[in-house]
Amino acid sequence: MAENFVRIQAQPLRTFVFQLFSKAGMKPADAEFQADALVQMDLWGIPSQGVIRVPIYVKRIRSGAINPQPQIKTIRKAEGLEVIDGDNGSGFIVGRSAMGRAITIAESRNVAAVGATRSNHFGAAGLYARMAAERGMIGICTTNGVQNMVAPGSAKPVVGDNPLAIAAPTFGDFPFVIDISTSAAAAGSLMAAADTKKKIPLDWATDREGCPTDDPEVAIAGGFLLPIAGYKGFGLALALDILCGVMTGGAFLNEMRGMYNFPDKPSLTGHFMIALNPLSIMSRKEFKDRMTEFCRILKSTPMRDGQKEMLIPGELEYRTALDREKSGIPLPASLYAELSGMGKREGVEVELSM
Secondary structure (H helix, E strand, O other): OOOOEEEEOHHHHHHHHHHHHHHHOOOHHHHHHHHHHHHHHHHOOOHHHOHHHHHHHHHHHHHOOOEOOOOOEEEEEEOOEEEEEOOOEOHHHHHHHHHHHHHHHHHHHOEEEEEEEEEOOOOOOHHHHHHHHOOOOEEEEEEOOOOOEEOOOOOOEEEOOOOEEEEEOOOOOOOEEEEEOOEOOOHHHHHHHHHOOOOOOOOOEEOOOOOEEOOHHHHHHHOOEOEOOOHHHHHHHHHHHHHHHHOOOOOOHHHOOOOOOOOOOOOOEEEEEEEEOHHHOOOHHHHHHHHHHHHHHHHOOOOOOOOOOOOOOOHHHHHHHHHHHHHOEEEEHHHHHHHHHHHHHHOOOOOOOO
């Protein structure tokens, strides 16, 4: 049976989550960024990376697994390439620092890559790729995670469902954004399905024996994720772990710690950000004209079987956000109750009203 939903307006939810993070010890500016990011995920229609994650983040800050006020610093540096130490801070704050630094370097050196070590879960990779697109650049972002995905035919997890996001400005209402997991579905999608009592497709995950399952509870309890497109997704996940873990000098593969299995320990997550400045090789007008034509061709693609139109990657999220800014964000009733309880325990001054 599907679970009931409660609709919450975005701004009160932002304020509520901001106060939770502030009371947990984060700096006001950092708490605001992280709260805004999580609510934005729900506005975009990505609940698996939205406020559903607030309870575990607060728990990990309280336990010391996440440093609420990290001293982030550069530890490796070369021409157009840097690595920062996240000091076990929130992945949102470390991720913002890494992409921010990549953008700054790319403004003068045309292209830059910045890796990060000793970080934590940072939400959706698209959030950071969008940062570059907002500055007129092309952004590429990835991160590594705990071993939770099996190789085709294997019975034990080998690598994380490491995501990849690429964003570019369209000079329209929204940027081009593709943000994909290398698993058939992100771990957060299993959580969202379990929260709403829904079955999952058989190609999403396995049980603890490595057999496909349609029960998200079984998958979460001891199963593993399956790679997207078989060996192709598996190979891509490995390559991304090389960028985030091996190349940065950070943790990789079996050195990673899952935030749910190890709630009291830093996850040692790595990130890798790339910023490309198109204006180094063409004028802004030329880039704008070419992106406009690129989008025009996509939008003019003929559709079949009653499909109305081709959507540009990022367009669905844009439309969903416009709707939810007016109608509110649908939260599962169980999550609403959990957050409300947290607010009372933490002494949050703003009530999570419907």
